[in-house]
Amino acid sequence: MRSKFFLLVICATTLSFVAKSQTTNYQAYSVFVYGMTKYMSWPSNNKSEFVIVVFGKSKVYDEMMKGLSGKTVNGLPIKIVQAEDVSMVGEPQILYVSEGKSGQLDEIKKLTTGKAVLIIGEREGLHKKGAGMSFIAIDNKLRIDINNVELTGRNIKTSTQMQALAHEII
Numbered sequence: 001m002r003s004k005f006f007l008l009v010i011c012a013t014t015l016s017f018v019a020k021s022q023t024t025n026y027q028a029y030s031v032f033v034y035g036m037t038k039y040m041s042w043p044s045n046n047k048s049e050f051v052i053v054v055f056g057k058s059k060v061y062d063e064m065m066k067g068l069s070g071k072t073v074n075g076l077p078i079k080i081v082q083a084e085d086v087s088m089v090g091e092p093q094i095l096y097v098s099e100g101k102s103g104q105l106d107e108i109k110k111l112t113t114g115k116a117v118l119i120i121g122e123r124e125g126l127h128k129k130g131a132g133m134s135f136i137a138i139d140n141k142l143r144i145d146i147n148n149v150e151l152t153g154r155n156i157k158t159s160t161q162m163q164a165l166a167h168e169i170i
Contacts (some may be wrong), residue, residue: 011040028066030063030140033096033120036144037073039162042093042116043155048139050076053090055083055108058122091115097131105130116155120136127170132156136167143167 017142020041033052037145050073064080071078071102073093083089095117110129110154112119121127121134127147132154134145143166151158163169 006007025142026059026063027067029060030141031121032068032070032135032144033060033064033094034037034071034073034078036162037094039159040118041157042118045116047076049079050074051081051092052094052096053081053083053089053092054096055089055104056087056101057082057084058096058098058100059123060096060098069162072163086111092117094120097118097122097126103127112154114154118151118154118156127168138167145170161167 009106011086028162037050052064052068054064060083068078068080081090082094086104089095089111091112093114093116095108096114097108097119099122102121105119105121105126106129108119118133119126119131121129124134124136125145126134127145127150130147130150132150136143136145143168146157146158146163146166147170148163149170
């Protein structure tokens with residue numbers, strides 16, 4: 001049942017991602033991030049909230065505020081925060097790096113080393129530079145690339161269903 005739901009979310013997301021060359025459907029990114037949480041696991045950490053930090057200015061923050069408010073991940077209410085400075089990132093479960101802040105990936109990785117923080121890059125190819133995942137658009141369909149080495153080092157597990165949907169896994 002969960003896999004059917006996830007596939008339904010992915011299909012809806014990819015269908016809604018019909019975009020012109022310079023338009024990004026941030027709602028699709030937001031839905032995709034939420035859908036990912038259903039097929040990933042983080043070590044238990046006695047936190048009272050599931051925190052998603054959007055690092056930098058991105059319209060995905062507004063879409064997450066609209067679409068994810070009131071939702072939960074593993075029984076924890078989702079809290080969405082926007083940070084402009086790397087020192088304000090904290091220890092979220094998900095750190096979404098906007099395209100404008102992708103140049104600070106090395107600094108982000110150092111700050112979160114050894115912590116169960118899923119770093120998702122808005123910019124294509126960031127999984128090759130150390131993000132756990134990054135988005136890629138192929139034929140106007142939103143897909144993900146996964147860096148399993150990075151995720152394993154952070155003790156974050158992905159399901160086989162999630163990996164089956166990836167464009168590239170390293």
